[in-house]
Amino acid sequence: MDYLFWRLPKEPDLRYFSWLLWFIWKNRNGKIYKNQTWDPFDLLWNAQIESVMWAESQTKDSPNTGSSQNVDHLITGDISRCYVDGAWRAQDSCTRQGWVYKAGGSTDTLMGAMSIRKSLSPLHAECEALIWAMECVKTLRISEVVFATDCSQLVKMVSTPTE
Template sequence: MGSLAVTSKLAHRGIQCDFLCKRCEMAEETINHALFECTHSQKIWELSDIPTAIGSFPLTSEFSNLDYLYWRLPSNLDGGEKTFSYAWILWFIWKDRNKKVFKGLQSEPRDILNHALSEKLMWEEAQLDPIETSSTTETLERPVQSIRCRIDGSWKNSDPTMGIGWWCFQGNDQTILLGAKCLRRYPSPLHSEMEALIWAMKNILSRGIDCQVFESDCSELVSMIHSPDEWPAFSNLLDEFGFLRLSFPFFSLSLISHLCNVQADCLARSSRLLFSEVTFVNSTPPNWATNQGITFDNSNLQTMLSSN
């Protein structure tokens, strides 16, 4: 902790530099200020599930704050799971600080927190064997599926609307059907991801497409589908998902990288920027989609529809 290259440490080592914090420009950048006292950092801690209160956390000493995080958090905090999220939050606060210092860029506190918790979940999932959800008994053999559907949501706190998108395809890039929708902003980014999954399932069922494999780059969504009882705030959406899932002989939701999800991401982001409620479902992307360099090959559409 003492080796973090904040400006006060650099000045102490004889390096000429500006003492002020580059994010808030209101105080000298000490280690404690950068991680806990800067207004930008404080907002991140306030948005997290870690209790903050005057006189208990955060304090004016990084050692007192670390003592609180390591030893004094309530033992029943979210079943004990999120008592370790502070390590990821600290790391992403520091990464955002460096991005501001070296690139002049700064993310929103909510985005920093979501990124930290998402990376935490991905790391935890990487330690486990892959889990596949299925609505059938384990004695049934799961058929090989060449048709997949990738989903994504685009949510920004400063925008009144959000975008959701999904891309149903065969092979690597043969489009069967895709959807893009702009709708009023829901409470969180995870709500947009869940809404994208539900909307994709509805369209696939209504058109009789034999797709039972879904993919998302949102680790929180995958975790929620695997352990729905741990997400009571999403009970209404999970109930709707559970009802739709009964119509799928088999169902799986897998985690993929963001780089593999560019088509659904393109549809979701471009929809959000419309700022008016629009719904689009077709075999080719809408002309307002910002899909430069992203391919939506629909050459296999007629063959697939005729086989259904």
């Protein structure tokens, strides 16, 4: 393994080696748990594509193709953040919500989690989680905080409320 990871020649054809290992592992899990298999050539092709896409995404001048942007690097260390998430699954009878608050310029962290009656949709679950996190932060008398979520639909909905 030492040779495979550290002494690997710096040839362009071998730069996707770790991706190949990843796809082999995913194929193994698919075979064991879902009785699915991939063609070896598809495995190799996917590893190459993922390697190129990852390398392109790591360049600083690559354009952002998504509708939302990661603004963590724009927020200074003195700003408090609250990360919010809602979990919704069709087969479950409840929705799970959680938030993590990190005080700016400090190592203080607060968090909350709860399970409530099932929401109408995943977007409703995310929205309810945001509202609950806002209520909790307000109860803690915290007035300046940046809320963050992984739901691009919620970000769009909150950013452009006229739609």
